[in-house]
């Protein structure tokens with residue numbers, strides 16, 4: 305893998321913290337450890353309902369992540385204001401619905417080109433590069449190009465959940481990746497990628513960034529269990 309970036313999403317470290325409303329585990333500490341382990345950047349999604357990542361996390365991550373710090377956010381005036389204050393390395397615009405468990409689909413750039421275009425423009429003027437999270441759909445790629453985005457992140461959720469239709473979903477992703485790269489968009493992929501399904505995408509030269517969260521945080525919980533129990537057993541035993 306040359307020049308490929310793994311950007312680790314630490315939202316779900318914050319999900320565990322919010323379950324008790326305290327201070328631990330701290331996604332900022334997790335971000336530092338991920339970077340020490342070789343991650344090329346950190347991404348968090350500041351949601352309107354603040355269900356996991358908090359404003360404090362975003363500000364601290366901006367100060368402590370010297371590599372790429374990417375902010376995922378909805379295309380709203382509130383989030384634009386925060387992004388312009390924080391000035392992350394990059395912003396990924398995603399659709400957001402309050403009741404969803406996680407981001408369920410890509411941004412409809414065609415329908416929302418006015419709002420999206422304005423946000424892309426404001427961020428570009430402030431030297432924040434913008435990527436648009438879109439479904440593997442050629443029309444969305446064209447629309448992303450038209451509104452002036454620097455990059456797209458192709459939504460891989462359907463591929464990840466595809467079952468027998470996996471090859472078809474993969475082919476769809478390959479097609480749009482090539483078109484996006486051809487028109488000069490930087491191409492990333494993300495959502496639902498794990499240790500079993502990432503390999504075919506890692507073969508594609510045009511994909512320069514992988515944004516992965518849940519599977520990495522899940523594995524970290526399990527791999528850390530032995531040591532965590534041993535340390536507590538030593539204290540109580």
Ligand code: PXP
Nearest residue numbers: 407437494495496515516517518
């Ligand atoms: N990319 C985007 C735009 C996302 O919204 C998410 C989930 O927050 C991810 C990547 C990471 O997805 P996962 O947690 O399934 O790896």
